[in-house]
Structure formats: C-alpha cells, structure tokens
Amino acid sequence: MSAAPVRIGLIGLGTVGQGLVRLLARNRDEYARRLGRPLVITHAAARDRARRRDCDLSGITLVDDPAFIAREAPVDVVVELVGGISPARELLLEAMARGKAVVTANKALLAEDGNRMFAAARDAGVALGFEAAVAGGIPIIRVLREGLAGNRLQAIAGIINGTSNYILSQMTERGMEFSRALAEAQSLGYAEADPRFDVEGIDAAHKLTILATLAFGMPLTYSAVAAEGITRVTARDIELAHELGYRIKPLAIAKRGAGGVELRVHPTLVPHEHLLAKVDGVLNSILVQGDAVGPTGYYGRGAGGDATASAVVSDLLEVAREHGVAAPHRPHALGFDPGAMAPLPLVPREQVQSAHYVRLQVADTPGVLKGITSILAELDISIEAILQKEPRGRDDATLAIITSVIGEQRFAQAMAKLLALPFVRPGSTHLRVEHFDGA
C-alpha cells in the first residue's frame, strides 16, 4: 500500500472551494484510512489571495494564476470550482492534456460544451468527475449512471435549483417579497454569481441537460431545454394555487415517450399531497421513473459549500482509487462519452402536453364566464377546476382556472383569444400544472 498522497490542485476558493478545504481537513484521517493514502490539497488558485476565508489554508501553496495549477503544478488531480464557461474550459482541457484527472462542479460548462470535455477526457485517458455539477449533495449522477443503469428510464421530475425553491418557499410561507428572499439566498451562499441563472431557470436547465444525457443516453443538448424562470410568479398566484389544492414549485422535467424526449424547466403547480410539494427551502429532490424499478426518489441539500463539497470528495475518492490503474479499467475515463451517443428525437415544443393554471383579471360584468368558457369549449379544452374571487378594492374580479391536459399549441391559441376578450384586463397570467399520474 502506497502512502504517497493524492495531490490536489484547487482552482477557486469561493463557497464550495472553502467547503472542500474544510471537509478534506475534517475527514483527512478517515479518507487516508479508507484509501491507504491521504488526499491533500497542495496548491490552490484564488482571484484575491488576501481575502479572509472561512477555512484553514495553512500548508497550501496559494497562487494567483489558475493556469499554473492546470499546467506546471505537480498535482494528480485538478478541482475546478470557479464556474462559467471560460476560462474554466481551457483550464480543464489543459489539465487533462497534461494527464491530470479533473473534478468539476461546472454545470454550465458541461451542459453547453460537455460533449467536447468528455471526449477530451477519453482522449487523454483521464477521469472527469462531475458529481457536484447537479443537486449538490444528492449523488444523482451515480444513481443515473450506475444505480439505475439497467432501466429504460422514462421520466425525471425534480427541484434542482435551491435558490428558486428557497425564494418560492419564502414567498409561500412568510409572504416575503421576491427580492428579499433572493437577497437571503445569496447571503446563504446558494445563488449563482449571476442570480439570473437561478431565477430565470438557466441553472436548472444546465442541470437537466446533464441528467437527461445520463438518464436517456443522448448527447448533451442544452438547446433542447425549454426554460422559464420564477420571476412571473406572484404572491396572488401562490395564494390562489393554495386554494385550488396546489403549491407552486420550480420544476425541471425530462420525459422520454414514444414521440421522443421533452425537457423543460418552469414554475409548476404541484398537488399539495405530492412529494415534491413538500420539499422546501434550499432543498432539492429528484424523482426518477424506470421501467424495471418503478418510481424512485432522492432528497437532500442541493447547494451550499459543505453539501457540494461532499459530492466533490466522492469524485476525489474515485479518482484516488483509479490512480495508478491502467486506463482501460478506469470507469470515469472511458465509461462516459455522450458526444458519441446517437441523438434521440425531441418532441417539438408545440406538441408538449400539460395542464395549465390560468389567472384572468376580468371586469366585474355579466357574461364574463360565458365568454371565457365558450372559447375553451371551442378549442376542446375542459375546465378541471375554477375559482372566482370578488374584486379587491379595484373593479376587476379574479378568475383562476385549471385546464385539462392539452398540447402547447392549442393552449397558446386559447390564451391569445382569452387575452383579446374586451373584459379581460392586463395582469392576467398562466402557469403549468403537473399531476404526476402514476408517479
């Protein structure tokens, strides 16, 4: 048993980087005992070396230039925790070309240019670990790639952006304003550097791209995700949804049916009693449906330094176990090459089916309901539930409707007609509804 340490070069000392330094220090002896050799961060690169950090950096050589870690630093594995496409991509490519294994939490890079990154890992014969890229501490990458590999997976539905979930939960429970809840999530270290990635569904779309590739066996296809953020959700919608028996959750959904694959991210009304309706705060949860296993569910902290560090270390341990093993026997290096997989057909967006919640602000005059229901009837859209609220101070009443499951195109036609009605006022809106039949 060799006692030589596995030498780690860390790029990025932000929330997750600091969490990693703390975790490796705290469990140092445990990892060494299990592996027969310690995991040691020998070098770290940070933009601002003088900044105060919530971890002990003694014994780590700090450098300004991340390229030094990728190129010259004598390390076995490079951990990239800076995020963003560039220069993260170039740093990882450089490190791999030099025979260094890499571990990254960078979902944006993998979703948008991952086919190339995994091909580079294959060509270099090195591991590319990415457990931390999706759902922080939940080991969903290994679940899909290994645990459920025997299934033909049919659907994934999950809450995979902690910040959006935190914001909607706070708006629901404390009647908090959107901006205050976002500021809180940022101060807790959950939000992306650019919080638009969280609230506009981009972060979840990146993660869903990775999950779909693992689940269905297809190239990483970020452009296939229809993403919509939570910024349109109002306190009034949360209240009305509650009265109708739903909670509004930020969902990411991937389905594979006879017509192909559909990938979407949007705020969604979920029945109160459904598992996902009960997942609050920054927590993430992912449900996966397979043909053999049936429904399965995963739950845990999806963001934050310590939870994400847990995933990074799981990759480091795997890299360490593979270290010194001939390339053909390393599962990471050769087992995942999404760019080489045959693409699957995608369901055209206008054919995606779902139920809808429609909130209409209407003039308080006779004939309103008749006008609305006849448009829905003409388009063969059935009303599953309807709620009318008297005017609140102003002269417009509120109508909330849950429709039957229909195609996107037909729903868009109905919405355009409803909004054109003379008695429908500005401020009307719609959101999707999922009932998870059979899951």
Ligand code: HSE
């Ligand atoms: N901003 C992300 C989230 C962090 O809120 O889930 C974890 O990827």
